[in-house]
Amino acid sequence: MRSIVKKVAEEIERGNIGSNHECPYHPAHFTGQNCSFCYCPFYPCQDPDLGENIKSKHGGDIWSCSDCLFIHRNEVVEFIYRKIAELGLQAGDPRFQSEVLPEAKRRFWKRGRAVMVVGATSDAGKSVTVAALGRILHRKGYLVAPFKSQNMSLNSKVTVRGGEIAMIQVLQAQAMGLTVADLHMNPILIKPKGNTESQVMVEGKPFGDYDAVTYYSDFVENHGEAIVRRNIVWLKNRYDYVVMEGAGSPAEINIYDKDIANMRAARIADASCILVVNAEWGGAYAYACGTVDLLPPEDRKRVKGIIINNVRGDPSKMRSGADELERLTGIPVIGIIPHIEANLPSEDSEALRSKTRVGEGIIKIVVPRFPRLANFTDLDPMYGEDTTVVFAETPEEIRAADVIVLAGTKNSVKDLQWLKSNGMFEAIREMRGKVPIVGICGGYQMMGKVLHDPKGIEGGVPGDHECLGFFDNETSWEEYDKRVIRDHAVMIEGGGQVEGYEIHMGMSDVREKPLFRIVNVGREKETEGSVREDEMLFGTYLHGCFDKPAFRRYVLSFAKCGGKEVEFKPVEDYDEIVDRNLDILADGFQENLDMDAFMRIMEGKE
Numbered sequence: 001m002r003s004i005v006k007k008v009a010e011e012i013e014r015g016n017i018g019s020n021h022e023c024p025y026h027p028a029h030f031t032g033q034n035c036s037f038c039y040c041p042f043y044p045c046q047d048p049d050l051g052e053n054i055k056s057k058h059g060g061d062i063w064s065c066s067d068c069l070f071i072h073r074n075e076v077v078e079f080i081y082r083k084i085a086e087l088g089l090q091a092g093d094p095r096f097q098s099e100v101l102p103e104a105k106r107r108f109w110k111r112g113r114a115v116m117v118v119g120a121t122s123d124a125g126k127s128v129t130v131a132a133l134g135r136i137l138h139r140k141g142y143l144v145a146p147f148k149s150q151n152m153s154l155n156s157k158v159t160v161r162g163g164e165i166a167m168i169q170v171l172q173a174q175a176m177g178l179t180v181a182d183l184h185m186n187p188i189l190i191k192p193k194g195n196t197e198s199q200v201m202v203e204g205k206p207f208g209d210y211d212a213v214t215y216y217s218d219f220v221e222n223h224g225e226a227i228v229r230r231n232i233v234w235l236k237n238r239y240d241y242v243v244m245e246g247a248g249s250p251a252e253i254n255i256y257d258k259d260i261a262n263m264r265a266a267r268i269a270d271a272s273c274i275l276v277v278n279a280e281w282g283g284a285y286a287y288a289c290g291t292v293d294l295l296p297p298e299d300r301k302r303v304k305g306i307i308i309n310n311v312r313g314d315p316s317k318m319r320s321g322a323d324e325l326e327r328l329t330g331i332p333v334i335g336i337i338p339h340i341e342a343n344l345p346s347e348d349s350e351a352l353r354s355k356t357r358v359g360e361g362i363i364k365i366v367v368p369r370f371p372r373l374a375n376f377t378d379l380d381p382m383y384g385e386d387t388t389v390v391f392a393e394t395p396e397e398i399r400a401a402d403v404i405v406l407a408g409t410k411n412s413v414k415d416l417q418w419l420k421s422n423g424m425f426e427a428i429r430e431m432r433g434k435v436p437i438v439g440i441c442g443g444y445q446m447m448g449k450v451l452h453d454p455k456g457i458e459g460g461v462p463g464d465h466e467c468l469g470f471f472d473n474e475t476s477w478e479e480y481d482k483r484v485i486r487d488h489a490v491m492i493e494g495g496g497q498v499e500g501y502e503i504h505m506g507m508s509d510v511r512e513k514p515l516f517r518i519v520n521v522g523r524e525k526e527t528e529g530s531v532r533e534d535e536m537l538f539g540t541y542l543h544g545c546f547d548k549p550a551f552r553r554y555v556l557s558f559a560k561c562g563g564k565e566v567e568f569k570p571v572e573d574y575d576e577i578v579d580r581n582l583d584i585l586a587d588g589f590q591e592n593l594d595m596d597a598f599m600r601i602m603e604g605k606e
Contacts, residue, residue, distance in 0.1 A: 007039035009091035016081050018074070030143065031177040033072040040071045041080065041089075041096045049109065049237045067182065069143055069238055076108050112236040114147075114271035115602055118246035118262055118303075120287035124278045125309040127168050128344070128585060130245045131175035133274075135586035136593075137602070138177040142240040145185060146172035147269075149228045150247055150261040152190040152198070154374035154410050155345075157543075158486045158501035159183050163204020167377055171345060172243075174575070175582045187231040188224070188260075190215075192372075193410060202227060206482055216258045224260040225268070232269045241602060244271055251294035263299040272304045272601050274334070279311045279318065285325050292329045304606040305334035305597060312339045315592060334597045340588035342581040343384070345377040361386040362566050363559045366401035368424055369393050370415040370442075375408040375503070378440055381546040381574040385556060386567045395427035402559040403436050404428060406443025408543060412475070412506065413458040413465055416446050429468060436536040436558040437470065441504050444529070444539035448473035448508065458505060470537045471530045472511040483507070487542055489516035489528060496550020500542030508541075515540055547574040 020026050020035035027033050044063035045051065051065035070076055083089065083100045117133070119126040130146055137144045146169050155167040163183030173181035183204035191199045196211045200219060210219055235242045247261035250273075256263075266273055277288045288306055295303070306325065308318055315336040322333035365382055369391040379389055392398055406428075409415040419425040431437065439447040447470040456462040457477040482505055489498045498516055515529030515538060529540035536558045546552040549571040559566070600606045 004039050004043055005092040008037070008041045011037055011039060012041075012084060012089075012091055016077055027179050029069055029072055029179055031138075031179070032141070033069070034074045034077045035072070036077045037071045037080070040065060040068075041091065042071070042101045045097055045101055047101070047105070049105075049111075067238060070105075070109060073108065073143075076104055079104055079107065112143075112239045112241055113602065113604060114232065114236060114242040114244055114266075114269035116244040116246060116262075116266045116269070116271040116273045116302075118250040118266075118273050118275055118291075120249065120275060120277040120284075120291045121281065122248050123281075124276045126245050126276055127172070128342075129274075129276050129307060129309065129589070130243050131172045131344075131582060132586045132589035133598075134172055134176035134241075134243045135582055136590050136598075137241055137243070138175070139586070143238070144176040144241045144243060145178065145182075145235050145239040146176060146245065147184075147232065147235055147242050148186050148245040148247065148261070149231075149265045150188040150190065150224075151186050152192065152247070154191055154372070155377055156189060156191070156201075156375070156503060157181070158484055158503060159204060160486060161204070162484050162486070164201050164484050164503055165189055165204060167345065167375075168245075171578070172245075174578065175586070176243075184231040184234045187227050191374075191410060203231070204484075216255065220258050220260055225264070228260055228265050229268050232265070236269070242269065242271075244269060249291060250275075250299075251291045253294055256296075263295065263302070266299070266302055271302065272604065272606065273302045274305045274307060274601065275303050275331070276307045276309050279308050280339070284308055285321050288325055289328055292331065303331055304601045306331050307335040307337060307593075308333060309335075309337045310339050311336055332594075332597060334601070335589065335593040337589055337592050340585055342585040342588075344578060344581050344585065345380050356391055358383055358389045359387050361388050362561050362564045363387045363556055364400060364402045364561075365389045365405055366392045366397055366403070367405045367407055368398070368419060368428075370407065370409045371418055372410040372415050373407060374410045375441065375543045378407060378543050378546060379405065381552055381577075384569065384572075384574070384577060385552070386569075387556075392424070393422070395423040398424055398427035398431060401431065401435055402561050403438070403555065404431060406437070406439040406446055408440055409442035411458055412442040412445045413451055413453055414460075415442065416451065416465055416467065419446070425468070432470060432537070433535045435560075436538065436555050438555055439470075439539040440545065441502075441541055441543060444541060445475045445504075445506060445508060447471050447530075447537065447539045448475055450474050451506070452476040452478075454478070470535075471532070471539060473508050473530060473539075475506045475508040477506045483541075487516075487528065488519050489542065490519055491515070491550055491554065492517055492527070493531075493533070494550065494554065496554065497548050498542065498545055498551050499548055500540075500544035502541045503543065504541055512539075516542070549573065 016036050050068045053061045054064045056062040117126050117129050134144045151166040153166045156164050157167050157170045160180050165186035169186040170181040187203050189201040197209045200207045250262035277284045315338050318336045365387050446467050448467050449469055451465040454462050483502050486501045512530035514527035515531040518526040531538050
């Protein structure tokens, strides 16, 4: 506590500095934050709206306000410095807590409002609409957070505290200017296991395995609503607006009383709703009308606006139909959004259903299309290079590769068996030493000697499974255990920066030269991955390893491409590319939305 008082004294003497762009951690919380009080003069305030007691590493209680954004708002900082001058306050003065905080809270704190984006169908554009609306609100100066109560996806990422949430909520958080996504933004994540069961993650951690029947009869009935409620409350206490995303359709009448992803969540959050319909599908007006008609009257009242999304051609041609839709439903059409070309990660493997290849570049990257393909967005940074990415299902496609990437999988053993059953396993072995081969997570496990699964945790049938044998590594599933962690690393060859995250079952006994050195504080002696550079073999557990340009360009430099000259673009972090495209998305929405109507909905005036 004495060290905090000393730091606060330094901050008081320094004065209001606004955003500290010189700090290596800036922005630590959100873009545009005021960094004057990195150490809060109110600590420990014990205000449950701003923080909570947690267990310290010594076992006692300690006040944690690491998720509090109140102290980083410009108006709050200006008020505090004014009070310091008026009252002659020094660091550690009890009046910070007894007088200044209560007045600041009365003036500047209020519980946030929620709005929910629901879709007339799956793939209506809910995810990108949430990202666009959140970006628009963030640019207006509001603190905004995404929320999806329940998401089914094999594309997940790791929060700074080691929680696992859906990738799309991380992208939406980035759209809203948040440096770090939080597990509260997707409290229930469902990860299909390739059979009738799915692993259910709650607040970032494994909770249990359920089939559809037991999920609704047991999990939803006994746990679901309480989980949704506490996480919505947590977010509304910290943000001006929570932009929620529904799942599928809000009018699934066969499960309406059990659905915690749509209108039940909207009721818990007291959220107004915006209905989105995808014009490209055809029948947009019927989808919108039917969805509204199927909602019970009390839920229908929550729908305050309709957005017709993804219109190819002239959006004005949709206006006459929109007017009739307004007459039939009594709900205003607040936006007719044209198709927007924005290069953003896809939410889940449904996006790959009709795709066999992406890009028309010289370097042909071949990715076996595992039946249980997971975290396939690891490949997204490659799309911006001079590449063609092929999702392969035949040995012939493997043999035509300039680079092979064995991506992540929800089940390494079963997808290894799939490779063996279709001849791709031997084809990959044939390509050893001819082209660079990269394995990520489950793909990395397959590059070793053997997968030990004595209890049948991964494969269903206990036993050992022969792998590609590229590395002298062995992976075992001894217990139902999962490693979930974020990593910062550097390449051992060349020192290029790498950032990523591990999400995997099974632990590998690594006996190879490491690929990366971990640089996380306290873990500087750790290494990660495997490399045999002379054979162009690279393996890592780090999802996101291609996001930074160093490792991406390193792998591509080995590609021979039949002697064709590769055209490399200027080096750029993938996050910068995504951020630029989020602005393109938000611009497209803002130009075609009735912004006055939208803000009235956000403010609860509709």
